[in-house]
Amino acid sequence: MGQNAFDQKKNAILEEINSTDLDLSPKGTIDELCLPIMKLINSHRDMVTTSSCSGRLSVFVEGNKVHNKTVKVGGKGDGGKWLFVTHNQDEVLGWLNNLENKNTYFQPILTPNSTPGSDGSTRLILYKYEPFILHVKCRDLESASALYNVAMSCGFRESGIGSNFIVAIRINIKLDVPIGYVDETTDAYNLLVPLTYIELLDQLTFVKFEDNAKKIQYLYNKIENEIINHPIQNVATTQKKEVETKEDRRIRKRKEGLERQRRALEEKLLKQDTANIV
Structure with a gap:
């Protein structure tokens, strides 16, 4: 008898995870902090991880925000680029100095105390900390609900169940603030805040990385105790008898x-x- 659709999909995903080829993410590989919890979830016959991020700090320059004489929100395309990205807590403090010392993408050097235009078309430089996120495809609603309930009980309040029983495990401990803008006449990257404020953001992000790692470990322990070591089938059977x-x-x-x-x-x-x- 052949495999059903879920088992076929899971096997294909696991082959990609175990492959030495680079994946489609900007980093090209799975974050090390995600590997233990992914391995744990993938050991369950009714679940498979589909995408993940352990948490990261990024500094992004928006692309052109004017299209057909209309100002659009954001600006990831049309010249947008990453100035700095790291998933490593140890690379957070002093990232600006290190970037300037490399003397590569960060030209010209940022200049403080500048003022952008007010028409909404200004290309901002955004400082972002984004926490852990994990997507898990489940076999059915029963297994998806079990995983969702565990995630919510661990404080991952942004979690949800989407189509095809895919559970998105998310938490809202992010930072997203503008720290500068692009001067279109000179292509200079201008800071809107003093360097002491950047240092403060770095300290906050460093702490968020620590908090994020603790929450991932807490989630790991709950999944192991309440799902992996407590089969969903038994829980479901008990619930059906009680309802x-x-x-x-x-x-x-x-x-x-x-x-x-x-x-x-x-x-x-x-x-x-x-x-x-x-």
Whole structure:
């Protein structure tokens, strides 16, 4: 008998995960911090991880925000580029100095205390910390619900169940602030904030990396204890026995009523027989 669609999909995904080829992400490989929890989830017959990010700091220059004389929100395309990206907590502090010292993509050097235009077309330089995110494809709603409930109980309040029983495990401990802008006449990257503010953001991000790692470990432990070591099938069976539908209740009440009538009739007949004997 051939494999069903889920098993075929899971095998294909696991082959990609175990491959030495680079994946389609900008980094090209799976973040090391994600590997333990991915391995744990993938050990379950009804689940497989499809995408992940352990958490990262990025500094991004928006692309052109004017299209057909209309200003658009964002600007990831049309010249947008990453100035700095790291998934490593140890590379957070002092990233700006290191980037300037490399003397590569960060030309010209940022200049402080500048003021951008106010028409909405200014290309901003965005400082972002994005926490752990994991997508897991599940076999059915039962397994998806079990994983979703565990994630929510661990504080991953941005989680949800999407189409095809894909569970997105997310948490809202992010940072997303503008720190500068692009001067279109000179192509200079101008800071909107003093360097001390960048240092403050770096300190906050460093702490968020630590908090993020603790939450991933907590989630790992809960999944291991409540799903991997506690089969979903057993939990579901117990729940089905405890949940009573309206129809089940109607039938039970009817049976109980008939049983009471039978007992009452037996008691009545017994009293009559006793009276005849006396």
